[in-house]
Amino acid sequence: MKIETKTQEFNQPLHLESGRILEKYQIRYETYGELNEDKSNVIVICHALAGSHHAAGRYGDEAKPGWWDKFIGDGKVIDTQKYFVICSNNLGSTFGSTNALSIDPSTKKEYRLKFPILTISDIVKAQMNLYEKLGIKKAVAVIGGSMGGMQALCYSIEYPEFTDTVIALATTAYTRPWAIAINKIAIEAIRHDPAFKNGLYEKEDLEARGLPGLAIGRMAGLIAYLSPTLFNNKFGREYSRTDGLYELFGSFEVERYLEYNAYSFPKIFDPLSYLYICKTMNIFDAGRNKDKLEDSFDKLKCNLHLIAFKDDMLFFPEEMEEIRDIMIKLGREEQVTYKLIDSKSGHDSFLVEVDKFEQHVKNILEGK
Amino acid sequence: MKIETKTQEFNQPLHLESGRILEKYQIRYETYGELNEDKSNVIVICHALAGSHHAAGRYGDEAKPGWWDKFIGDGKVIDTQKYFVICSNNLGSTFGSTNALSIDPSTKKEYRLKFPILTISDIVKAQMNLYEKLGIKKAVAVIGGSMGGMQALCYSIEYPEFTDTVIALATTAYTRPWAIAINKIAIEAIRHDPAFKNGLYEKEDLEARGLPGLAIGRMAGLIAYLSPTLFNNKFGREYSRTDGLYELFGSFEVERYLEYNAYSFPKIFDPLSYLYICKTMNIFDAGRNKDKLEDSFDKLKCNLHLIAFKDDMLFFPEEMEEIRDIMIKLGREEQVTYKLIDSKSGHDSFLVEVDKFEQHVKNILEGK
Numbered sequence: 001m002k003i004e005t006k007t008q009e010f011n012q013p014l015h016l017e018s019g020r021i022l023e024k025y026q027i028r029y030e031t032y033g034e035l036n037e038d039k040s041n042v043i044v045i046c047h048a049l050a051g052s053h054h055a056a057g058r059y060g061d062e063a064k065p066g067w068w069d070k071f072i073g074d075g076k077v078i079d080t081q082k083y084f085v086i087c088s089n090n091l092g093s094t095f096g097s098t099n100a101l102s103i104d105p106s107t108k109k110e111y112r113l114k115f116p117i118l119t120i121s122d123i124v125k126a127q128m129n130l131y132e133k134l135g136i137k138k139a140v141a142v143i144g145g146s147m148g149g150m151q152a153l154c155y156s157i158e159y160p161e162f163t164d165t166v167i168a169l170a171t172t173a174y175t176r177p178w179a180i181a182i183n184k185i186a187i188e189a190i191r192h193d194p195a196f197k198n199g200l201y202e203k204e205d206l207e208a209r210g211l212p213g214l215a216i217g218r219m220a221g222l223i224a225y226l227s228p229t230l231f232n233n234k235f236g237r238e239y240s241r242t243d244g245l246y247e248l249f250g251s252f253e254v255e256r257y258l259e260y261n262a263y264s265f266p267k268i269f270d271p272l273s274y275l276y277i278c279k280t281m282n283i284f285d286a287g288r289n290k291d292k293l294e295d296s297f298d299k300l301k302c303n304l305h306l307i308a309f310k311d312d313m314l315f316f317p318e319e320m321e322e323i324r325d326i327m328i329k330l331g332r333e334e335q336v337t338y339k340l341i342d343s344k345s346g347h348d349s350f351l352v353e354v355d356k357f358e359q360h361v362k363n364i365l366e367g368k
Numbered sequence: 369m370k371i372e373t374k375t376q377e378f379n380q381p382l383h384l385e386s387g388r389i390l391e392k393y394q395i396r397y398e399t400y401g402e403l404n405e406d407k408s409n410v411i412v413i414c415h416a417l418a419g420s421h422h423a424a425g426r427y428g429d430e431a432k433p434g435w436w437d438k439f440i441g442d443g444k445v446i447d448t449q450k451y452f453v454i455c456s457n458n459l460g461s462t463f464g465s466t467n468a469l470s471i472d473p474s475t476k477k478e479y480r481l482k483f484p485i486l487t488i489s490d491i492v493k494a495q496m497n498l499y500e501k502l503g504i505k506k507a508v509a510v511i512g513g514s515m516g517g518m519q520a521l522c523y524s525i526e527y528p529e530f531t532d533t534v535i536a537l538a539t540t541a542y543t544r545p546w547a548i549a550i551n552k553i554a555i556e557a558i559r560h561d562p563a564f565k566n567g568l569y570e571k572e573d574l575e576a577r578g579l580p581g582l583a584i585g586r587m588a589g590l591i592a593y594l595s596p597t598l599f600n601n602k603f604g605r606e607y608s609r610t611d612g613l614y615e616l617f618g619s620f621e622v623e624r625y626l627e628y629n630a631y632s633f634p635k636i637f638d639p640l641s642y643l644y645i646c647k648t649m650n651i652f653d654a655g656r657n658k659d660k661l662e663d664s665f666d667k668l669k670c671n672l673h674l675i676a677f678k679d680d681m682l683f684f685p686e687e688m689e690e691i692r693d694i695m696i697k698l699g700r701e702e703q704v705t706y707k708l709i710d711s712k713s714g715h716d717s718f719l720v721e722v723d724k725f726e727q728h729v730k731n732i733l734e735g736k
Binding site: 018113117174175176177178180181182184185187188189191192193194212213215216219220222223227228231232234235236237245246248249250252253254255258259262275276279282283285316 | 386481485542543544545546548549550552553555556557559560561562580581583584587588590591595596599600602603604605613614616617618620621622623626627630643644647650651653684
């Protein structure tokens with residue numbers, strides 16, 4: 001599989017939904033496979049909160065491959081011998097696209113807390129500009145889970161000519177207060193961490209010492225991304241240390257898991273990016289804050305395929321069913337499918353239980 | 369209704385499960401109604417994590433009455449014209465019983481992080497010592513929800529002669545990793561808050577400025593105590609501020625609710641108490657860490673009444689059903705009842721939806 005990682009710079013302004021403008025910006029993106037001559041074999045993959053453009057394959061001596069490597073590759077369901085797959089790092093994210101640590105051209109300093117709030121529409125708009133640069137007018141499919149699913153829905157509504165097939169997994173048409181509340185833990189933990197310094201932290205300091213506030217916020221996410229049943233099966237009540245029972249700060253296996261994964265997170269993820277992305281997710285509403293989801297979904301020209309996960313504790317299956325029901329109400333039942341996966345890994349099932357839905361996606365892509 | 373709030377001091381040592389000893393200790397407790405001559409009209413109420421001995425009635429100009437005031441009082445289901453109700457502040461808690469800020473007699477200083485880890489059994493043992501002082505040998509019933517339900521289960525197993533009726537609501541026979549994980553957010557947020565100073569904070573500082581770490585930990589609790597449906601109904605996607613959409617740190621109603629309730633919490637609750645109580649809950653296991661729940665429940669002489677709440681996201685109904693199933697497996701089906709309440713307030717339903725189970729409790733108390 002051919003992998004290329006590139007950065008596209010844009011020297012024209014991006015007009016944001018907020019009314020603010022990014023005078024210039026860049027998108028880091030990765031591609032898998034070869035673009036065919038008439039540029040008709042493109043599949044767009046959209047990533048989630050903590051994800052990146054590195055969706056598949058392995059760089060050099062990397063221990064872990066890209067986040068959807070089970071799904072994307074030569075001979076896999078998203079077959080890179082056939083398709084040219086593009087995954088962009090979301091605008092605002094920490095992995096190379098313009099974000100709060102980028103230089104504000106008007107001040108020549110990093111934006112920090114002066115970075116504008118981005119919406120899912122802004123992120124997708126920037127990606128559309130990338131495709132224009134690449135001469136790509138249409139995609140075979142747009143696929144994404146969680147925040148990537150929000151982007152997929154946004155493509156279907158705002159760029160109805162761009163693709164005939166949208167696959168949205170483990171997502172929602174508008175973020176409910178439950179998910180906003182979970183993000184709130186991160187927001188508060190980051191802003192109250194003295195090391196955050198109201199966004200003026202030294203990057204070197206964070207790299208050396210981490211930011212506990214971001215780790216604690218991530219911990220809330222790690223819980224919400226999994227499920228009680230998974231926790232029971234994976235951890236039970238095992239101790240990781242022999243003095244477990246009487247160690248005040250905790251020593252259950254589940255605590256060790258959370259510590260390890262939460263405290264390693266600030267080493268790879270920037271706290272300002274985390275704040276901005278949480279905000280982007282919180283304000284996502286495919287009904288444009290007007291309680292008019294019907295109006296939005298009535299714009300669809302593509303077929304919309306919804307995949308929900310039974311034990312998803314972040315975006316509950318009911319939220320995906322609501323979209324299906326709207327499509328049916330609009331008389332668009334032939335344009336929508338809904339599949340509920342009997343998952344065991346909570347919200348993260350869209351990442352780790354690929355075997356449970358890959359045949360379904362294969363059938364969709366093959367028009368079966 | 370007659371209310372009395374008292375403190376009982378114990379000058380004999382309390383031998384703890386850990387092997388450690390509290391040389392002396394005290395219990396703050398509250399009583400409602402009048403103890404009858406033969407001391408046979410006692411009902412014991414056990415409180416939850418953030419609760420206190422103040423279960424009913426109102427002190428002077430208090431804005432809110434005790435936490436189970438709907439349930440306890442003259443003419444109410446737990447009728448204080450008939451019963452003498454006792455609620456003790458849990459050992460380790462912040463409202464007047466011995467806790468981490470108490471004076472260690474061996475050093476004449478506050479225990480702080482040298483306070484011993486307590487178990488639910490230790491808490492109940494201290495309460496039993498209180499009843500002995502009061503000359504009470506038997507209770508009509510022991511009733512508690514959440515951590516109070518853990519205590520109720522502990523009474524049924526460890527003091528099988530003490531009461532014929534135990535009512536445990538919204539609780540579990542052993543804390544699962546899901547609940548441990550939620551408590552972990554609090555533990556990490558408190559210990560990493562620089563104001564915590566490894567337990568050596570100045571009390572005056574906390575009173576003046578609060579401890580964001582405890583507030584953030586409380587926030588995780590506030591989410592887990594409610595439910596996604598309640599959040600949808602209560603908050604929707606309303607904004608509390610007009611600049612809502614583009615206010616980075618958040619301005620949804622649900623965020624305002626969390627801010628208000630979380631940041632007011634450190635004013636009334638001590639962070640060390642919170643840490644110790646989280647730990648007590650985390651290590652609760654009625655099977656004594658030996659996977660022998662059957663052995664424990666085979667000791668029961670009382671009737672055990674289990675009340676679970678359908679949308680409880682902290683201690684799921686399945687956890688209560690497991691206890692019922694064990695009782696049935698033990699051939700003790702006549703000693704157990706299980707009622708699932710069609711609740712709408714999540715875990716907190718045991719506090720706020722009293723109207724949905726009070727008749728059931730009345731029937732139990734009247735032997736119907």
